[in-house]
Amino acid sequence: MSQTSLVNVELKGDVAWVTVDNPPVNATSTGVRQGLVDAVAAVNGARVAVLQCSGRTFVAGGDMSEFDKSPVEPHLPDVVQMIEDSEVPFIACMHGNVLGGGLEIAMACAWRIAVHGTGFGLPEVNVGLIPGAGGTQRLPRLVGMEAAIDLACTGKVLKAEEMLQLGAVDLVVDDLEAAVESFVADLPDRPVPVSQRSVADFAPDLIETSRASLKKRAKGQQSPLENLTALTWSQKPFSEGQPMERARHLVLRQTAESRALRHAFFAERSVSKPAMIKDVQPRSFSRIAVVGGGLMGAGIATAALTAGLSVTLIERDSEAALAAHDRVEGLLKGAVKRGKMTEAQCQTCLSRFRAVDSYAEAADAELAIEAVFEDLSVKQQVFTELAQNMDANAILATNTSYLDPAEIFAGIENQTRCIGLHFFSPAHVMKLLEIVHTPQTAPEVVAAGFALGKKLHKVSVLSGICDGFIGNRMLAAYRRAADYLLADGALPHEIDQAMRDFGMPMGPYELQDLTGLQIAWANRKCNAATRDPNERYVTIADQLCEMERFGQRSGKGWYRYEDGNRKPIRDPEVEALIEGYSAAQGTTRRTFTAEEISSRLLAVMANEGALIIQEGIAENAEAVDMVQIHGYGFPRWRGGPMNYRKEIGSDVSRSVMLTVAEESPASWAIAAQTKAP
Numbered sequence: 001m002s003q004t005s006l007v008n009v010e011l012k013g014d015v016a017w018v019t020v021d022n023p024p025v026n027a028t029s030t031g032v033r034q035g036l037v038d039a040v041a042a043v044n045g046a047r048v049a050v051l052q053c054s055g056r057t058f059v060a061g062g063d064m065s066e067f068d069k070s071p072v073e074p075h076l077p078d079v080v081q082m083i084e085d086s087e088v089p090f091i092a093c094m095h096g097n098v099l100g101g102g103l104e105i106a107m108a109c110a111w112r113i114a115v116h117g118t119g120f121g122l123p124e125v126n127v128g129l130i131p132g133a134g135g136t137q138r139l140p141r142l143v144g145m146e147a148a149i150d151l152a153c154t155g156k157v158l159k160a161e162e163m164l165q166l167g168a169v170d171l172v173v174d175d176l177e178a179a180v181e182s183f184v185a186d187l188p189d190r191p192v193p194v195s196q197r198s199v200a201d202f203a204p205d206l207i208e209t210s211r212a213s214l215k216k217r218a219k220g221q222q223s224p225l226e227n228l229t230a231l232t233w234s235q236k237p238f239s240e241g242q243p244m245e246r247a248r249h250l251v252l253r254q255t256a257e258s259r260a261l262r263h264a265f266f267a268e269r270s271v272s273k274p275a276m277i278k279d280v281q282p283r284s285f286s287r288i289a290v291v292g293g294g295l296m297g298a299g300i301a302t303a304a305l306t307a308g309l310s311v312t313l314i315e316r317d318s319e320a321a322l323a324a325h326d327r328v329e330g331l332l333k334g335a336v337k338r339g340k341m342t343e344a345q346c347q348t349c350l351s352r353f354r355a356v357d358s359y360a361e362a363a364d365a366e367l368a369i370e371a372v373f374e375d376l377s378v379k380q381q382v383f384t385e386l387a388q389n390m391d392a393n394a395i396l397a398t399n400t401s402y403l404d405p406a407e408i409f410a411g412i413e414n415q416t417r418c419i420g421l422h423f424f425s426p427a428h429v430m431k432l433l434e435i436v437h438t439p440q441t442a443p444e445v446v447a448a449g450f451a452l453g454k455k456l457h458k459v460s461v462l463s464g465i466c467d468g469f470i471g472n473r474m475l476a477a478y479r480r481a482a483d484y485l486l487a488d489g490a491l492p493h494e495i496d497q498a499m500r501d502f503g504m505p506m507g508p509y510e511l512q513d514l515t516g517l518q519i520a521w522a523n524r525k526c527n528a529a530t531r532d533p534n535e536r537y538v539t540i541a542d543q544l545c546e547m548e549r550f551g552q553r554s555g556k557g558w559y560r561y562e563d564g565n566r567k568p569i570r571d572p573e574v575e576a577l578i579e580g581y582s583a584a585q586g587t588t589r590r591t592f593t594a595e596e597i598s599s600r601l602l603a604v605m606a607n608e609g610a611l612i613i614q615e616g617i618a619e620n621a622e623a624v625d626m627v628q629i630h631g632y633g634f635p636r637w638r639g640g641p642m643n644y645r646k647e648i649g650s651d652v653s654r655s656v657m658l659t660v661a662e663e664s665p666a667s668w669a670i671a672a673q674t675k676a677p
């Protein structure tokens with residue numbers, strides 16, 4: 001009948017088959033929208049039209065690359081309306097994912113049939129938007145307000161089976177084609193279009209309680225609340241609510257929040273393909289060894305087992321091996337308890353796992369990850385043993401936080417196979433993996449690191465070597481800047497509150513108390529000899545450590561804690577110590593507003609990030625932003641410190657950085673990008 005390149009229409013008897021073919025995810029790009037308009041015209045005369053998609057999924061969203069531009073006709077809401085109004089009723093025939101515009105189209109069809117396991121959702125909230133083609137108006141009419149809130153406000157994806165229970169799909173089947181054929185043979189009466197139905201009654205306080213809990217979880221992000229508001233418009237006639245939704249959707253496309261979230265979305269994909277490994281085939285591996293089964297080693301082993309790898313964990317002696325085994329088993333059992341895996345899956349993982357005290361047992365592993373004590377000679381000894389026992393080509397990786405991997409591997413033959421794989425704690429949970437290449441690491445080994453990251457569902461970021469790599473180096477700068485603020489007049493709770501207000505899950509001092517002050521203290525002691533003597537060095541944190549105020553675990557740190565309670569309580573002893581420090585330095589303490597505090601700390605982070613890029617440690621701003629979002633809790637809806645700097649203006653950020661640098665002379669390097677032009 002009619003054909004465009006992206007949407008084909010074929011008449012078989014009195015049934016029109018409309019097939020969208022826009023790989024990879026059949027996004028509703030301009031061509032698909034036009035193709036659908038043509039298809040609605042082309043199916044005229046048929047008894048029924050079946051809308052399906054080629055490839056791996058039904059329409060799984062919009063084309064985000066079009067979101068920065070002015071919308072181009074035909075607009076999706078009009079296309080969706082045409083499908084709903086079509087004289088020939090449509091059946092949505094779905095597999096894969098039915099997301100965003102895909103769900104909006106499906107809801108305009110008279111019937112919905114899905115293959116088992118198909119996912120349904122309105123993920124616009126994840127990119128700072130509300131749907132723009134009736135999603136928030138039709139969904140509550142179809143599934144009820146409560147489920148609609150779940151989908152639209154949190155981005156939750158429901159399976160076909162759950163949608164069936166909600167009455168939102170007509171059939172869930174194994175064989176889609178056969179099911180559609182028998183369905184069209186005996187077509188039920190055409191139901192009332194979804195847009196003309198009314199929303200079923202719901203609890204009177206549902207909207208307000210949802211608003212309160214969404215607000216709490218969103219930590220400053222607006223889109224969950226925007227979606228909630230739009231959902232409430234579904235109580236108006238569709239002809240009123242739908243244009244309101246569309247207008248708001250177009251406004252939100254222009255917001256900093258949506259730009260930031262889209263930046264994060266694209267950055268997540270681009271960082272996994274750094275230039276260094278373009279067109280490089282990674283080495284394959286299925287068996288890995290982990291050396292050291294403490295906090296990190298156990299987490300890494302758990303992540304690898306969960307991803308289907310076989311793991312041999314090597315500890316110092318049989319007792320430590322047993323303890324490591326228990327630790328890993330405990331983490332896997334914890335996943336069962338939280339419903340993340342079944343007991344049977346847990347047992348399969350354990351069957352691929354052994355904890356031993358002999359390097360000979362690692363002989364067949366293709367990759368070894370070391371996570372022993374942070375001590376150069378201990379690590380060097382581990383790699384000597386691994387090199388002796390493993391294949392000469394096996395990949396050797398260190399999880400060191402601060403040591404120089406090049407030094408760790410110094411004695412190893414064939415250092416092209418050596419690499420840093422820096423996991424974050426807890427390693428089976430945290431998304432970030434810094435992949436650290438030494439000057440000698442071969443690209444295929446770097447590519448293997450990225451392949452491992454992908455298997456483990458991590459966001460992997462390539463880093464060169466510097467103190468703390470990308471993330472911990474920025475953290476050190478952030479903390480140093482915060483300490484200067486303390487010394488000049490701010491108090492820990494003011495700094496923490498300012499950063500929370502910005503959207504951080506925690507401020508720098510609460511976070512130190514949570515993770516413990518010892519590691520950073522040890523690191524500062526290590527660096528004491530090489531620190532520039534002219535650099536301003538605030539000793540307050542060292543003094544706390546000397547007083548054995550190591551944080552929550554010791555009951556006190558920057559704050560004090562009551563037994564069994566993690567809530568930080570201001571401690572006059574600490575505040576007196578801070579004020580005493582300022583007095584001893586001859587500093588007249590001044591007040592800092594929350595805005596001054598956060599703008600300074602963010603300018604420092606962006607400056608450090610720019611230096612890291614300038615030095616070639618990070619490939620680009622996306623890499624820095626992904627490290628901060630996935631390893632350090634930087635609010636995703638702010639896009640990361642580099643995106644935030646771009647958003648407020650690099651010159652604004654630069655001038656704040658210059659003020660920070662002026663206040664503490666000889667303490668800050670200013671990145672070239674942030675120097676006066």
Ligand code: NAI
Pocket residue numbers: 291292293294295296297314315316320370371372373374375378382399400401402422423424425
């Ligand atoms: P940990 O002290 O919890 O565990 C170290 C484990 O290594 C212990 O179980 C110990 O028995 C074992 N071990 C020590 N020497 C060994 C040897 N020669 N052979 C076999 N096993 C040996 O330490 P954690 O926190 O797991 O740290 C391990 C490494 O990971 C360190 O390099 C650390 O800097 C790094 N790291 C730590 C992070 C953290 O948040 N704790 C985050 C990222 C990296």
